Amino acid sequence: MVPPEYHLPFFDTPLGFTLVILAIVTGFYLFIGRFKTPADYHRQGVAIQEQSEKQKEMSQQASSQQAVENGKKGEKIEQAASIMAPPAAALAPPKDDPITPAQLAQHDGTDESKPIYVAIKGTVFDVTAKRAMYGPGAGYNVFAGKDGSVGLGKSSLKPEDAVPDYSTLEPAEMKVLDQWYDFFSKRYNVVGKVVQ
Numbered sequence: 301m302v303p304p305e306y307h308l309p310f311f312d313t314p315l316g317f318t319l320v321i322l323a324i325v326t327g328f329y330l331f332i333g334r335f336k337t338p339a340d341y342h343r344q345g346v347a348i349q350e351q352s353e354k355q356k357e358m359s360q361q362a363s364s365q366q367a368v369e370n371g372k373k374g375e376k377i378e379q380a381a382s383i384m385a386p387p388a389a390a391l392a393p394p395k396d397d398p399i400t401p402a403q404l405a406q407h408d409g410t411d412e413s414k415p416i417y418v419a420i421k422g423t424v425f426d427v428t429a430k431r432a433m434y435g436p437g438a439g440y441n442v443f444a445g446k447d448g449s450v451g452l453g454k455s456s457l458k459p460e461d462a463v464p465d466y467s468t469l470e471p472a473e474m475k476v477l478d479q480w481y482d483f484f485s486k487r488y489n490v491v492g493k494v495v496q
Contacts, residue, residue: 426491
């Protein structure tokens, strides 16, 4: 017999007893639900691995797409560079022959029997192979038959800039002029030096 202070009449009915047991079981499952079972950890690990593989696949796709884009950019750069003359495979040894400005002026492309010369920083280059660029009426003819160092440094095609005294160039312009000199040195034969 249960003492009266501990007696719960609710337990006396089958329905009451069932509800209490159901509440206890529900509470137990709710409490247990806070903790993960090994199966839960396994499911979580599989999900993380699948997500990681998916991210890796997306990263690889992005990388391959970037490589394709870089390849296209590289092709465009190569195409742009191919417009300019590639470095010459075999250049003749540079000559030190003195050439006066008057002699240089005779090699401006107007006389097809003579080579076309362009001087940069006093060095004379034979650019006859690129007559289409330096010949009469061509875009770079302004430099033919003269030392146009200032114009090259300033990236100017104005006839008044095609002069030899490059001492007034800014450092950035001097760098451009040096790049032109390097470009010509790798592509055209040196035939002499300008002397006054």
